[in-house]
Amino acid sequence: MNMAPAAQEAAADRDLVDSLVDELQERINAGRIPAGTWLRQAPLAEELGVSRTPVREALRRLQAMGTVEVVANRGARVRLPSARDIIEVYELHGLLQGHAGAATATLITSEQLDRLAAAERMFREVVEELRTGGGTADAQQRWHRANTQFHTVIIEASGNKRLAEVVESLHRKVPRNLTWIALGNDIRRLEKDAAEHAAILDAIGRGDGTTARRELINHARRAADLLVRTVDEIGPGSAAQRR
Incomplete structure (x- = not known):
């Protein structure tokens, strides 16, 4: 009709x-x-x-x-997310990623593991370029691309299609540029973040689901702590000036 x-x-x-x-x-x-x-x-x-x-x-x-x-x-x-927003979002994010990581450690295919390793390698490449003063203007985009690929592969390899939808809805609560504001001006923070991803990759590569879960939950907690400090520092309006 x-x-x-x-x-x-x-x-x-x-x-x-x-x-x-x-x-x-x-x-x-x-x-x-x-x-x-x-x-x-x-x-x-x-x-x-x-x-x-x-x-x-x-x-x-x-x-x-x-x-x-x-x-x-x-x-x-x-809207600049509040500290409570960030804590709640990353608590859920860590639990979901940890659950996915535990499953992924036993279910991941060689092709998916290659993509996970490629993303982890990109983190290290960006850190090395910035450390030696050779960082490029697209460092932020490359870091975000690596981060998206890394965590997407973990969700994908877990075999739970609904997880991707839930995690994506959480991502919308905290703009991605805040992560770079928190990380991008401190090479030590970038090195630590890259090392955390390397530890997650290592656990998944060894098929150690227990360690993968723990590393992913701790990774989310540390990210939340860093973002809360960053939001407290910059305040409303400042993020628009520090892309």
Whole structure:
């Protein structure tokens, strides 16, 4: 049965708002719109090629999701996660990754192990380049790519398809650029993070699920501690200036 014109228009409007929410969420998650950035409706509408109405609705949805906050007489801006947000997200993240790592240690294929090792190698390469003063402008992107690949392979190799959905929803709660702000200005922090990934790879490569679980949980806890300190240091608005 064909939809009435009004119903078709309403469905199209919902689809447009859905796509705007997805686009803005991805930009925020990737750090292309950093925490603290003010989201002005008119410039966004012009950039995205739409009217202000769907942009306004998309911002309302992002506010309901906790991604955006509305400040009286100022407008909407990307919300800087609170310490409590970070602790809760990374507690869950560690438990889920730890569970996946334990399973992955016995289920991982040689091809998946190669991809895990390639990601771990990329961490070490970035650290070495930055240590010797030869770091490139794309160090942040390469680090994020390595991190995404590393943890995605662990989830994938665990054989639990639902885990990927849950972990992805958690990732949206803490913009990725905050991780680089926390790590990128301190070579010792980068070295420690790379070493943690190496320990996880070693445990999985040896088929030691117990150690893999422990290393992944501890990795998430240390990341949470570091991010909480970083958020306390930079405060609202500063992340937009330190991409």
